[in-house]
Amino acid sequence: MRITIKKLTVQYTEDDHSLLALDRVNLTLAPGRITALVGESGSGKTTLGKAIMGLLPDNAKVKGEIFLDQDNLLAFDEARMTPIRWAKAAMVFQNGAANLNPVHRLKHQVAEPLIQRGTPKKQALELAETRLKAMGLARELADRYPHELSGGQVQRGLLAMGLILDPPLLILDEPTAALDAVTKSFVADVIQQCRAQNKSILLITHDLDLAGALADDIAVLYLGQVMEHLPGRDLLEHPAHPYTLALARAFPTMDAVRDLGGIRGDAFYRMVHAHAADNGHTHVHTHVAAPDAFHQGGHAPPEGCLFQPRCTQAIPACSLGSVAMEITPEGDHRVRCLRGGIAQALHFEQVTKSYGKITALYPTDLTLMAGEVFCLVGETGSGKTTLAMIAAGAVSPDQGTRFFQGRDMDLWMKKDAAALASRIGIIYQNPAESVSHRLTVFEIVAEPLRIHNTVRDESALADRVKAALSDVHLSCAPEFLKRYPHELNMGAIQRVCLARALVHEPDLLVADEPTSALDPSVQAKVLKMLLTLQIEKGVTLLFVTHNIGLARKVADRIGVMSGGRIIETGPAARIINHPAHEYTRTLIRSAQGLIRPRAPVSSSV
Amino acid sequence: MHLDAGQKIRTDPWFLTGAALLGLLFCLAVFGPVLMPWDPYDTSFIPLDPPSARHWLGINDGGMDIFAELLSGLRHTLIFGLTAASAGLVLGSVTGLFAAWQGGWVDQILMRLADIVLAIPSVMILILLAAFFQPPPWVLALTLAALTWPTTARGIRAQALTLKHGLHIQAARHMGGSSRYIIFRHLMPELFPLYLINFAAKLRMAVFMEASLAFLGLFDPSLKSLGLMISFALKYYYMDIWAHWLMPPVLLLSFLIMGTTFVTISLERVFDPRLKSAL
Numbered sequence: 001m002r003i004t005i006k007k008l009t010v011q012y013t014e015d016d017h018s019l020l021a022l023d024r025v026n027l028t029l030a031p032g033r034i035t036a037l038v039g040e041s042g043s044g045k046t047t048l049g050k051a052i053m054g055l056l057p058d059n060a061k062v063k064g065e066i067f068l069d070q071d072n073l074l075a076f077d078e079a080r081m082t083p084i085r086w087a088k089a090a091m092v093f094q095n096g097a098a099n100l101n102p103v104h105r106l107k108h109q110v111a112e113p114l115i116q117r118g119t120p121k122k123q124a125l126e127l128a129e130t131r132l133k134a135m136g137l138a139r140e141l142a143d144r145y146p147h148e149l150s151g152g153q154v155q156r157g158l159l160a161m162g163l164i165l166d167p168p169l170l171i172l173d174e175p176t177a178a179l180d181a182v183t184k185s186f187v188a189d190v191i192q193q194c195r196a197q198n199k200s201i202l203l204i205t206h207d208l209d210l211a212g213a214l215a216d217d218i219a220v221l222y223l224g225q226v227m228e229h230l231p232g233r234d235l236l237e238h239p240a241h242p243y244t245l246a247l248a249r250a251f252p253t254m255d256a257v258r259d260l261g262g263i264r265g266d267a268f269y270r271m272v273h274a275h276a277a278d279n280g281h282t283h284v285h286t287h288v289a290a291p292d293a294f295h296q297g298g299h300a301p302p303e304g305c306l307f308q309p310r311c312t313q314a315i316p317a318c319s320l321g322s323v324a325m326e327i328t329p330e331g332d333h334r335v336r337c338l339r340g341g342i343a344q345a346l347h348f349e350q351v352t353k354s355y356g357k358i359t360a361l362y363p364t365d366l367t368l369m370a371g372e373v374f375c376l377v378g379e380t381g382s383g384k385t386t387l388a389m390i391a392a393g394a395v396s397p398d399q400g401t402r403f404f405q406g407r408d409m410d411l412w413m414k415k416d417a418a419a420l421a422s423r424i425g426i427i428y429q430n431p432a433e434s435v436s437h438r439l440t441v442f443e444i445v446a447e448p449l450r451i452h453n454t455v456r457d458e459s460a461l462a463d464r465v466k467a468a469l470s471d472v473h474l475s476c477a478p479e480f481l482k483r484y485p486h487e488l489n490m491g492a493i494q495r496v497c498l499a500r501a502l503v504h505e506p507d508l509l510v511a512d513e514p515t516s517a518l519d520p521s522v523q524a525k526v527l528k529m530l531l532t533l534q535i536e537k538g539v540t541l542l543f544v545t546h547n548i549g550l551a552r553k554v555a556d557r558i559g560v561m562s563g564g565r566i567i568e569t570g571p572a573a574r575i576i577n578h579p580a581h582e583y584t585r586t587l588i589r590s591a592q593g594l595i596r597p598r599a600p601v602s603s604s605v
Numbered sequence: 606m607h608l609d610a611g612q613k614i615r616t617d618p619w620f621l622t623g624a625a626l627l628g629l630l631f632c633l634a635v636f637g638p639v640l641m642p643w644d645p646y647d648t649s650f651i652p653l654d655p656p657s658a659r660h661w662l663g664i665n666d667g668g669m670d671i672f673a674e675l676l677s678g679l680r681h682t683l684i685f686g687l688t689a690a691s692a693g694l695v696l697g698s699v700t701g702l703f704a705a706w707q708g709g710w711v712d713q714i715l716m717r718l719a720d721i722v723l724a725i726p727s728v729m730i731l732i733l734l735a736a737f738f739q740p741p742p743w744v745l746a747l748t749l750a751a752l753t754w755p756t757t758a759r760g761i762r763a764q765a766l767t768l769k770h771g772l773h774i775q776a777a778r779h780m781g782g783s784s785r786y787i788i789f790r791h792l793m794p795e796l797f798p799l800y801l802i803n804f805a806a807k808l809r810m811a812v813f814m815e816a817s818l819a820f821l822g823l824f825d826p827s828l829k830s831l832g833l834m835i836s837f838a839l840k841y842y843y844m845d846i847w848a849h850w851l852m853p854p855v856l857l858l859s860f861l862i863m864g865t866t867f868v869t870i871s872l873e874r875v876f877d878p879r880l881k882s883a884l
Contacts, residue, residue: 394779421781433772438794451782504780 036215094174096154240341312371312538351400375551378561425501491522623867637676689811692750697757705765719755735823798876809865
C-alpha cells in the first residue's frame with residue numbers, strides 16, 4: 001500500500017491566532033520501506049502521522065492531498081475512515097500508558113480491534129496472547145492492567161496492538177522514546193520484520209541512531225517544512241542540510257566522540273496572523289518567533305528560509321524570497337537550502353609552503369564545511385600551524401589556490417584585504433604575547449572594531465565590547481575594562497583573546513593550540529566556552545592541536561598531519577575508533593599512554 | 606612591564622638625582638635671564654672687577670657681568686643641545702622605523718648609509734665646518750644631528766624589527782590593520798623608552814660637542830655659551846679668576862653632563878632588559 005502526501009498543510013486555530021504545523025509537505029510511503037520523520041519537538045512530525053490517520057482535532061484546518069493508493073483520504077468522512085484504521089493503517093502513539101484504558105487488562109485491549117471486527121472473543125484473546133508473546137510479553141504480563149506494567153512493556157503492548165490486524169501501513173510515533181537500549185533493539189528488530197513483510201512504515205522519532213539504522217528514506221522536518229529528504233545511511237555521516245547536520249551533532253550516538261553541541265537559537269511555533277499594512281492590503285503571514293506584539297501595520301510578511309536565523313551559513317539572500325526543495329549535485333538528497341546544502345567555508349587546492357629549503361607543507365587539499373569544527377592534529381613541526389595560518393590569511397602559500405566562502409582568497413586579499421580579515425578571527429597559542437601589554441582589556445577587545453571602523457559611536461563600541469566580554473564570561477565592570485593583561489591570569493587573557501577574535505562576528509575562527517598555555521582545569525573551561533560560542537555564533541572553527549585526546553572532544557572532523565602532509569581526514573569518530581593510517585594509530589596509542597613496552601631486561605641474578 | 610617601569614623609575618636614585626640636576630639647570634636657563642637684572646651683552650662695567658654684592662661673580666675682561674653671561678650661556682648651550690638631540694632623534698627614529706617596516710632593499714640601503722655616516726668622525730666635520738664657514742649655531746646643531754642619527758636609527762630599527770615580528774603586532778596585521786595603523790598605534794608608542802634613552806644620550810653628546818667647539822674658539826666670540834666662557838676665562842688663568850669665572854661654567858657644564866648621564870643610565874637600566882640582567 002502506497003501513501004502519497006501532496007502539499008499537506010495543517011493549521012491549528014486557537015482563540016485569536018493560529019499555528020502553522022505543516023507547510024506544503026510532500027512525502028511518499030512505499031511498501032517494504034521505512035520512511036523516518038525526524039526533527040525537533042514542534043516540527044510537525046506527529047501532526048503528519050495523525051493527518052494520515054484522520055485523527056487531527058477539530059481546530060485543525062487541513063489542505064492538500066493524502067492518497068492511499070488512489071483514494072484521497074482527506075475527502076473521506078469518519079464512516080469511511082473507520083474501516084481503514086487498524087485494518088489498513090495503524091498508528092502506535094507515544095506516551096504509551098495514556099493511550100490504554102486503565103480498567104481493562106492489556107490482552108483485552110490488544111484483542112479489541114479483532115473483536116470489533118467480528119472475531120470470536122476466545123479466538124481473539126488467544127491471538128492477542130500470541131502476538132504479545134512475540135513481543136516478549138509473557139502470559140502473566142498480558143493479564144495485567146496497564147498501571148501494573150512498565151513503560152517499555154506498555155510500548156511493546158501497543159506495538160502488538162497496532163500489528164494485530166496486520167495492516168499494510170504502520171505509523172510509529174516515537175516507538176523507542178521510553179525504552180532502554182536492550183528493549184529498543186528488540187523493537188527495532190520488530191520494525192525490521194514488518195519491513196520484511198512488505199509493510200509501508202512511517203517512523204516518527206527523535207532518535208537519529210534508530211532512524212539512521214532503520215530508515216530507507218528520511219525526511220527532516222523543521223517548523224512544518226521538509227528541509228531535507230535523504231537516504232537513511234547518510235543521516236549521521238553525510239547530511240546535506242545545515243539543520244540535519246546540527247541535529248546529528250546534537251544527538252548522543254555511541255560513536256560520537258566530541259562533546260554534544262546543541263543547535264543555536266530556539267525554534268518556535270509558526271504563528272499565523274493577519275494585520276493591515278500601510279498600503280491598505282491585509283497580510284496573512286507566519287512568524288517563526290512570536291511577534292513582539294500585535295503589530296498593526298507596516299511590515300510585509302517575513303520572507304526567506306525558516307532555518308536562516310539559526311543557520312551557520314546564512315547569507316543575506318537567505319532572508320529573501322522563498323526557498324524551494326532542490327536536488328543536490330550527488331542526486332540522492334533533496335534539500336531546501338539556497339546554498340545547495342552545507343556550503344564550503346574554506347577550500348584548499350594543492351596548497352604548498354616552504355621556508356627556504358624547508359618544506360613546511362607539501363601539496364595539500366582541504367575542505368572545511370560551514371559551521372563545523374575541524375581539528376588539525378599532529379606533532380610539532382608537522383605543518384599544522386602553517387596550514388592554519390594559510391587558512392587564516394596570515395601566511396601566503398607558495399602554490400595552489402585557496403577559496404574562502406567560494407571566493408579566491410588571494411584575489412580577495414589583493415582587492416580588499418581588510419574586508420577578508422574582518423571575516424576571520426584568530427586565537428594564538430600564546431595568549432600573553434598576542435595582546436599588547438600597553439593596551440587595556442577594553443582596548444584589546446575593541447581593536448578589531450577600531451581597525452575596521454565598524455562602530456563609529458563610542459558608546460555603541462563599548463556595548464559591543466561588553467557583549468563580547470560577557471560572552472566569554474568575563475566581567476564588564478569598569479575596573480576590569482581598565483586592567484592591563486599582565487594583571488590577569490593566562491585563562492583570563494585567553495578569554496580576552498577569544499572575545500577579541502569574536503567581537504567582529506567572523507565566519508571562520510582559527511584557533512592555534514588555544515589551550516596549550518593553560519592548565520587542565522582552565523583549559524576545560526575555556527574549551528567549553530569556545531565550543532558553546534562556536535555553536536551560538538555559528539562560526540566555522542579550525543582547531544589546531546597536538547593533543548588527539550583534546551581533538552576527540554572538540555572535533556566534528558579530524559585531519560591528521562605528519563611531515564607537512566595531511567595523511568588522514570574523516571569524521572572524528574571514525575578517526576578515533578577506526579584509524580586507517582599507522583601514524584594515527586601511533587598518535588592515539590601514545591595519547592593513551594601506551595608507550596611501547598621495553599624489552600625485558602635479561603637479568604643475571 | 607610598562608607600569609612596573611614607571612614605578613621603578615620613580616624610585617631609582619640615579620634617575621632622581623639626574624632629573625633633579627637637569628630640572629634645576631633647565632629652570633636656571635629658562636627663568637634666569639629674566640630674573641637677572643644685568644644684560645649679558647652690556648659691556649659698560651669695569652673689566653675684570655672681582656665679585657661684589659652687585660655683581661655676584663664679578664665682571665669679565667669685556668666688561669660684562671659674569672653671572673648674567675653664565676645664565677645666558679647655559680641657555681644657549683641647552684638650546685644647541687636640545688636642537689641637535691631632537692633633530693637627531695627624529696631623523697634617526699624615522700629612518701630606523703622606515704627601514705624596519707619596509708625591510709628588503711630599502712632596509713639594506715638605509716642601513717649601509719648609516720654605516721657610512723657612522724664612519725665619518727663628526728668632530729672633524731664640525732671643526733672644519735665651523736672653521737671655514739662660521740655658520741650660526743643652529744646649522745652646527747643640525748649638522749651634528751645629521752652626523753649622529755645612525756646610532757638612533759640602528760637601535761630603533763633593531764627594536765622595531767623585534768616588535769614587528771611580535772605576536773601582538775602580527776595579530777593586529779591579521780585583524781586587517783593597515784601599516785599606518787600598526788606603526789602609529791603599536792610600533793611608535795612601544796618604542797617610547799628608546800626615544801627617551803636616545804634623546805638623553807644625544808643631549809649629553811651635543812652639549813659636550815658644543816662646549817668643545819666653543820672652547821677651541823670655533824664659535825663666533827660675540828655669542829654666549831658655556832664653552833666660550835671657559836675658553837675666555839682660560840686666557841686669564843694667571844690671574845685670580847678661577848673661582849668666580851672659570852669654575853662656574855665648568856661646574857654647570859659638568860652638572861649638565863652628569864644629569865643627562867644619570868638619566869640615561871637609569872632609563873637604560875629600567876627599559877633595556879639586556880642591561881637589566883647584566884647589572
